[in-house]
Amino acid sequence: MDNRFITIEGLDGAGKTTITHRISKYLKNQYGVTNILTTHEPGGTPVSDFLRVLIKYGGPMNEPINNISELLMIYAARLQLIENVIKPSLSKGYWVIGDRFDLSSQAYQGGGREIDILLLHALSDRITNTLSPDLTFYLDISPELSISRINHRQKLDRIEQEPLSFFDRVRSCYKKLASERKNIVTIDATQSLEEVSVSIYRHLDWWFLHP
């Protein structure tokens, strides 16, 4: 089967990492797809992983991170990942399953941080340079459920410590974009993991029949 680029999106704790691995397993078992690469943003190359630490935990001496600096670090990490990992893998025929991609920046930096949409779109166009997912699953949960799923972690990162109003804006932005783009499938991720997985498998089955 031809290579495909599938991405999983949603708030922190929506189940993206769990579902990314389940999709990979389903594609192998059900469709015999063995050449699969999974990614998780921000990160995925040595430089991107370095930037991930800065994005999540900040730099030395607790220097405040400007929202535009955060945006630029996220896009620098993404550019490294696209050019050094995603594009070469797709061109070798690999399927790529991305745990977050560009839609995260539209939702978190555009919605949550309220960064100028023109700047965001200009960067996005330049960095992704026509690379766009064939299919995106948006796992929808409320900010309250998001917090309850991640609260047991030892230390919440900079972004996870934002107030509920920030995540309300992120979610609204995700929902708006999902309603506008036909390659985004919204999944009710308040269901059990088994129900979420089955909903996704049925969409994948349908997608294979109607590419």
Ligand code: T5A
């Ligand atoms: N960010 C990232 C931006 O601001 N802009 C960007 O452009 C990008 C790419 C990344 C941070 O960076 C921000 C967003 C993030 O704040 P991260 O640690 O990588 O930080 O965070 P996430 O990508 O959100 O990963 P998480 O691990 O926090 O969430 P997941 O992957 O959605 O959730 P998962 O699968 O790890 O599950 C979390 C817990 O919930 C349970 C799981 O078992 C697990 O315990 N769970 C469920 N329980 C019951 N029912 C379900 N349906 C469940 N689904 C999951």
